[in-house]
Amino acid sequence: MMDQVRIGAFIAERRKAKGWTQSQLAEKLEITDKAVSKWETGRSMPDLSLFMPLCTLLEVTLNELFAGECIAAETLRAKADEVLMDVITNWLGRDPQESTACDPASQTVLDVENVSKLYETASAGHGTEDNAVLAVNNVSFQIAHGSLVAIMGASGSGKTTLLQLIATIDKPTSGAIRISGQNIVDIPDEAAAEFRRSHLGFVFQEYNLLETLTLYENIALPLTMKSVPKENIRPMVQRISEKLDISAILDKYPYEVSGGQRQRCACARAIVADPDIILADEPTGALDSHAARQLLDTLSMLCREYGATILMVTHDVMAASYCDRILFMKDGEIKAALDREQKNKQTFFADILKKIEWIEGESHAVLEIVNP
Ligand code: ADP
Ligand code: MG
Numbered sequence: 001m002m003d004q005v006r007i008g009a010f011i012a013e014r015r016k017a018k019g020w021t022q023s024q025l026a027e028k029l030e031i032t033d034k035a036v037s038k039w040e041t042g043r044s045m046p047d048l049s050l051f052m053p054l055c056t057l058l059e060v061t062l063n064e065l066f067a068g069e070c071i072a073a074e075t076l077r078a079k080a081d082e083v084l085m086d087v088i089t090n091w092l093g094r095d096p097q098e099s100t101a102c103d104p105a106s107q108t109v110l111d112v113e114n115v116s117k118l119y120e121t122a123s124a125g126h127g128t129e130d131n132a133v134l135a136v137n138n139v140s141f142q143i144a145h146g147s148l149v150a151i152m153g154a155s156g157s158g159k160t161t162l163l164q165l166i167a168t169i170d171k172p173t174s175g176a177i178r179i180s181g182q183n184i185v186d187i188p189d190e191a192a193a194e195f196r197r198s199h200l201g202f203v204f205q206e207y208n209l210l211e212t213l214t215l216y217e218n219i220a221l222p223l224t225m226k227s228v229p230k231e232n233i234r235p236m237v238q239r240i241s242e243k244l245d246i247s248a249i250l251d252k253y254p255y256e257v258s259g260g261q262r263q264r265c266a267c268a269r270a271i272v273a274d275p276d277i278i279l280a281d282e283p284t285g286a287l288d289s290h291a292a293r294q295l296l297d298t299l300s301m302l303c304r305e306y307g308a309t310i311l312m313v314t315h316d317v318m319a320a321s322y323c324d325r326i327l328f329m330k331d332g333e334i335k336a337a338l339d340r341e342q343k344n345k346q347t348f349f350a351d352i353l354k355k356i357e358w359i360e361g362e363s364h365a366v367l368e369i370v371n372p
Contacts, residue, residue, distance in 0.1 A: 005042030006068035012040040014058040028057055047289070051317070052356060062353055109277050109309045110143040110166065115175030117161050117332075135161040136172070137332035143277070143325075148303045148310045150320040152356070153329030159313040160281060162329070166311065167200060167279050168192040180276045197225050201270030201278035201308075205285035208266035209254040215265045216241075216250040222273040240268045243305075244298055260291030267298050271308055278302070280312040284319050296322040317356070321349040328359055335359055 015025050015036075022036040029036075029050055038044040046054055055062055064070055117136040135158045143149050151159050164170040166177055168184050169192075177184050179199055187195055201222075202208075209218045216237060223233045241247040244264045246257075254262050263283060270278045280299070284292035300322050302308040312323070320326050322345065328336045338355055340348045 003068055004045055007045070007065065008040045008042040010060075010065070010068040011036075011054075011058065014060060015040075018058065025057070029053055051353070052360070056360075062357060107145050108142045109145050109180060110311065111176075111178040112142070112162075112166070113140050113176045113178075115139045115162075115165060115172045115177060117158075117165060117170070118173045134332050136165065138175075139332075139334050141327055141334060141337070143309060143311060145309055146303055146307050147324045148300055148312070148322065149325045149327065150323040151311070151313045151327045151329055152315060152317075152320055152352075154315075154360070157329040158332040159329055163279055163281055163311070163313055166277075167202070168195055197222065198273070199276045201273070201275040203263065203266045203270050203278065203280040203283045205282040209262055209269075211254050214251055214253055215246065215257065215261075218254070218265060219250075219269045219272055222269060226273055228273075236272055237268075240272050243301075244268050258291070259287050260294055263287060263291070263295050264298055267295070267302065271302050271306055274306075276309065278308055278310045280310060282313055282315070284314065284316060289318070292316070292319065317349060317352050320352050321345045326352060326355075328355060330359060 015022070018025075020028075022040070023033045026033045026036045031050070035044070035046075039046055051062060051065070055065055058065075060070065115136055116134065116138050119133045119135055121132070137158075139162060151162065153159050161170070165172045166179075166184075168187060172185060175185070184192075184195065209215070210221070213221070219237045219241065220233050223236060228236070237250070238247060241250055244267060246261055246264050246268065249257050249261060254265070257265075266283075270280075283299070284295055287295060296319055299310055299312070303310060303324075312319070314320055324340050326338045327334050328338070336355060336359060338348075338351060343351070
């Protein structure tokens, strides 16, 4: 069993060894002093997204953190996996037997081929020097129909840029992006909005919904814009709303409901017009862990039951552990990919942590804590 008190004492010991007060550690992690004090007395555990930054600051490995002690290199491997699995199972709970709806003959929905994006000039307010940024560097990957795929990477690694290229919001400097076979790189600006309406769905971290419309009107919007006959719209909105457990609040405005409910509404709106692919940038970023889990369950349900294809940017390991496949970005490149295959969430979570440790170990970069 995971021993919170022991882990807390270990955090305190390593913090003191660094010569930091609780407030100093809290400040570095952009959290409250109270949170650090709670960890150290064993009353709570760090949030999942804080594991990597905390380990980096305290100069311990994840396995050492979970074991609550420094582990000699020789015994690390043997002990590590055992401790890690125990902790992860504690956190995520055990999976019910999940059906992995993996169709081997599934077709490719998104095909990204040798895509690069060079920002020629620095954005306003920054230096006057000619500092071009290769935000996306020769990236290639494919996404199969019905899969839930995550892009992970530190802040500034190019995740949002890549998503915007796929969203036809920005154009790549070179390369091809095909959605259901159509190369979207050639689409003229005027046609891009129409393409987005009929082929794409979006879920962002915040500002997803139009505040002056009710939830019902927000969800109906893509259908209205697609000129779906009026009498068909209500049953379509109602069906998806029931599925996402928001049917009782459809007459409310976004500011009247919780963050989790708003995000589920955003999911309903993203799926209702049956897009080729749903693009999500940090969809769980502003949610507490309960609402985040609920949203992730919703996203994977959309894939399993509605055949949705979802590409999600996240820096949260828990969010990534719900996915079928993870692409790890660093300095504009995809450095590694990880497939869930038949593994359960817990094993996959452990694999992801190890991969991040391996990738970040090369530079000791701290994983993104807060999305800017
Ligand atoms: P992430 O989403 O992974 O944090 P971004 O895609 O936002 O990364 O940024 C990747 C790189 O491109 C960063 O170095 C960033 O400063 C740069 N960048 C992003 N947008 C612009 C822009 N509009 N103009 C110039 N540089 C940009
Ligand atoms: Mg981003």
